[in-house]
Amino acid sequence: MIRADSSILLEVHDLHANVEDTEILKGLNLTVKRGEIHAIMGLNGSGKSTFAKVLAGHPAYRMTGGEILFNGMDITSLAPEERARAGLFLAFQYPVEIPGVANDQFLRLAYNTVQRQRGKEELDPLEFDDFVREKMKLLDMNPGFLDRSVNEGFSGGEKKRNEILQMALLEPMLAVLDETDSGLDIDALRIVAKGVNQLASQDNALILVTHYQRLLDYIEPDYVHVMEAGRIIKTSGKELALELEAHGYDWISGDKTRASGVQP
Amino acid sequence: MNTLIKNVSFQEWISSWNSGKITAPEHSTNYLDQLRTNAVNHIAALKFPSTRDEEWRFTDITPLKHAAFKQPSAATELTASDLTQYFIDESVIRIVFVDGQYMPGLSSTAAQHGVTIDSLSKLVATDISAVTQHLGQIAEYHNNAFVALNTAFMQEGVGIVISENIVVDAPIHVLFVATQQEVTACPRCLLVVGAGSRITLVEEYLALTDCAYTTNAVIEAQLADSANVNHIRLQRESREAFHIANTSVQIAHAASYQSISIALGAQISRFDQHISLADQHAQCSIDGLTLISDQQLADTHTWIDHIKPQATSRQLHKCIADGSAHAVFSGKIIVRPDAQQTDARQMNRNLLLSDKASIDTKPQLEIFADDVKCSHGATIGQLDADALFYLQSRGLNLASARNLLTYAFGAEVIDFIPVDSVKQQLADLILAKTRIH
Numbered sequence: 001m002i003r004a005d006s007s008i009l010l011e012v013h014d015l016h017a018n019v020e021d022t023e024i025l026k027g028l029n030l031t032v033k034r035g036e037i038h039a040i041m042g043l044n045g046s047g048k049s050t051f052a053k054v055l056a057g058h059p060a061y062r063m064t065g066g067e068i069l070f071n072g073m074d075i076t077s078l079a080p081e082e083r084a085r086a087g088l089f090l091a092f093q094y095p096v097e098i099p100g101v102a103n104d105q106f107l108r109l110a111y112n113t114v115q116r117q118r119g120k121e122e123l124d125p126l127e128f129d130d131f132v133r134e135k136m137k138l139l140d141m142n143p144g145f146l147d148r149s150v151n152e153g154f155s156g157g158e159k160k161r162n163e164i165l166q167m168a169l170l171e172p173m174l175a176v177l178d179e180t181d182s183g184l185d186i187d188a189l190r191i192v193a194k195g196v197n198q199l200a201s202q203d204n205a206l207i208l209v210t211h212y213q214r215l216l217d218y219i220e221p222d223y224v225h226v227m228e229a230g231r232i233i234k235t236s237g238k239e240l241a242l243e244l245e246a247h248g249y250d251w252i253s254g255d256k257t258r259a260s261g262v263q264p
Numbered sequence: 265m266n267t268l269i270k271n272v273s274f275q276e277w278i279s280s281w282n283s284g285k286i287t288a289p290e291h292s293t294n295y296l297d298q299l300r301t302n303a304v305n306h307i308a309a310l311k312f313p314s315t316r317d318e319e320w321r322f323t324d325i326t327p328l329k330h331a332a333f334k335q336p337s338a339a340t341e342l343t344a345s346d347l348t349q350y351f352i353d354e355s356v357i358r359i360v361f362v363d364g365q366y367m368p369g370l371s372s373t374a375a376q377h378g379v380t381i382d383s384l385s386k387l388v389a390t391d392i393s394a395v396t397q398h399l400g401q402i403a404e405y406h407n408n409a410f411v412a413l414n415t416a417f418m419q420e421g422v423g424i425v426i427s428e429n430i431v432v433d434a435p436i437h438v439l440f441v442a443t444q445q446e447v448t449a450c451p452r453c454l455l456v457v458g459a460g461s462r463i464t465l466v467e468e469y470l471a472l473t474d475c476a477y478t479t480n481a482v483i484e485a486q487l488a489d490s491a492n493v494n495h496i497r498l499q500r501e502s503r504e505a506f507h508i509a510n511t512s513v514q515i516a517h518a519a520s521y522q523s524i525s526i527a528l529g530a531q532i533s534r535f536d537q538h539i540s541l542a543d544q545h546a547q548c549s550i551d552g553l554t555l556i557s558d559q560q561l562a563d564t565h566t567w568i569d570h571i572k573p574q575a576t577s578r579q580l581h582k583c584i585a586d587g588s589a590h591a592v593f594s595g596k597i598i599v600r601p602d603a604q605q606t607d608a609r610q611m612n613r614n615l616l617l618s619d620k621a622s623i624d625t626k627p628q629l630e631i632f633a634d635d636v637k638c639s640h641g642a643t644i645g646q647l648d649a650d651a652l653f654y655l656q657s658r659g660l661n662l663a664s665a666r667n668l669l670t671y672a673f674g675a676e677v678i679d680f681i682p683v684d685s686v687k688q689q690l691a692d693l694i695l696a697k698t699r700i701h
């Protein structure tokens with residue numbers, strides 16, 4: 001008898017994806033269980049952001065093979081909003097500026113959409129205002145950002161905090177943070193890490209895409225994966241991040257014997 | 265030359281819908297009646313516009329030509345309670361037209377010091393000089409058949425006269441309500457703002473019928489020295505309507521005119537805006553937003569005439585076309601030889617929401633002075649795919665995401681509106697599908 005393992009949140013098997021006619025993801029495997037924190041590292045251009053966007057359902061990327069099971073459900077034919085409502089969240093490496101859409105309006109719209117999906121109470125503008133201000137306090141964000149257009153004119157760090165604020169509001173089951181640490185100074189990094197840690201629980205999981213060990217000082221991963229040319233070529237414990245920091249990527253690059261992508 | 269195409273004269277068109285000629289007023293020395301008589305006599309010399317005319321190149325109004333809409337019969341009986349839902353919270357002074365006719369009974373022109381509002385015939389009869397001096401002088405009818413037609417019927421119009429150094433804080437709401445089908449209404453409004461005075465005008469067209477009718481409106485405005493006018497224009501006619509409108513504004517020394525014109529309704533609409541920067545340091549900013557879908561056609565033509573030195577003009581016009589809609593923008597800026605140190609900037613941005621929609625744009629600068637700062641530009645684009653994905657990735661469905669981004673594109677213009685309730689009303693209208701209750 002085959003029984004779905006309810007502890008598994010994400011199962012990616014032999015994922016292939018193209019942008020236009022170029023294959024970027026070339027057989028990626030990854031399994032994430034509830035309660036786990038995974039880090040994905042790798043050189044620029046190795047396909048980390050592509051993987052994140054394919055997970056979230058970006059229409060510019062075409063899946064050409066493999067499967068993605070989220071919470072036991074095949075999500076490959078779901079629209080991005082359906083994935084989001086199912087509990088998947090992507091904090092963008094480059095959050096989009098949307099002139100003319102007020103941040104508070106956008107946040108409330110997103111919040112209520114997800115609440116409704118979960119059969120929970122929606123908030124009117126006044127209630128939401130109180131609610132979001134509390135969340136912003138945790139991230140040490142100036143409430144002034146509520147009145148501005150979404151991400152417009154925000155500094156790099158402010159955009160990243162706005163992403164984490166969205167994550168805090170939407171309470172996803174699986175959050176993928178794509179280089180949320182780049183562009184943050186050490187104080188901001190600490191605050192963001194604190195916010196992320198507060199959200200981490202035994203029921204949800206986290207994938208951190210990062211270049212730097214320093215984020216992992218604050219958010220401790222259970223697994224560290226190295227990506228190269230569209231695949232995960234090495235998986236290990238958190239000590240791998242330190243080795244990468246010290247020795248770079250050359251020593252594992254192309255070493256196919258170590259490639260696995262399936263954690264122990 | 266194609267001799268098969270016959271130029272329909274304007275007169276023929278009017279005769280067809282009016283079962284006979286329009287007649288000039290009885291012989292009269294009254295200024296208004298003379299003006300009307302001249303206009304009636306001139307109509308015979310004018311032809312119905314066609315796409316062979318440069319100014320109508322993109323806009324085919326053949327359906328209007330075939331619509332034989334007579335003059336409205338007796339005014340529809342309305343009470344204020346039929347209209348309260350359309351009133352603007354902030355407004356105290358309200359001027360209501362029904363099917364082109366000024367309705368004092370539905371209006372609220374309660375005396376404010378320095379503000380005179382009455383029908384044009386009464387104002388002319390009592391010889392208010394501001395009226396006899398400007399009426400028919402700002403809106404040119406010799407080359408414009410629709411203005412001539414409006415002038416012929418202008419006795420039903422209204423005059424708003426503001427004395428010198430008066431500040432009217434609350435917006436003056438001028439509401440043009442259509443109730444009858446298959447009629448041609450010709451509302452007329454004259455606005456004279458005295459030196460140093462300051463007002464906000466909200467000019468709004470709406471319909472209590474879904475049927476076809478024609479509005480042919482003319483607004484004339486004179487701003488004396490250092491006057492300041494905010495002019496908001498909301499065109500929300502029925503989706504079957506024809507809407508033709510001319511606004512002509514003359515701006516004197518150091519006076520300032522800001523207009524925001526929003527076009528949402530009508531089957532076919534055409535809005536002509538003529539701005540004369542008639543003296544030094546005159547200023548205008550005229551912004552516009554057209555938001556149409558389905559089979560709608562909306563054409564905006566603007567002329568900004570820099571006549572004297574050191575005047576400033578600013579213009580942002582945006583068009584959003586969905587479905588099979590067709591938007592037209594033609595914006596001409598003329599800088600006369602005398603108008604040195606003119607500072608003119610014009611920008612036209614367009615958003616196409618479907619493959620079948622189309623937008624024609626024609627920005628034009630005609631510069632006859634050498635020491636000027638002038639710029640213009642036009643862009644056309646679609647909704648940003650990354651922004652759509654970003655919104656979807658936060659749970660908004662595609663339709664809501666498109667709606668929100670469409671609104672955001674227009675919001676740049678809507679946000680200029682200095683009357684909060686109007687701004688909110690437009691936001692609600694455009695975001696109706698996105699709102700979560």
Ligand SMILES: Nc1ncnc2c1ncn2[C@@H]1O[C@H](COP(=O)(O)OP(=O)(O)O)[C@@H](O)[C@H]1O
Pocket residue numbers: 019024042043044045046047048049050051060
């Ligand atoms: N939209 C796109 N169009 C063209 N090429 C792309 C696009 N997105 C990603 N790529 C290419 O895919 C490869 C992987 O990019 P990316 O996923 O951003 O890498 P990483 O996030 O690891 O730096 C790169 O070679 C990049 O140029």
Ligand SMILES: [Mg+2]
Pocket residue numbers: 048049050093178179
């Ligand atoms: Mg990346």
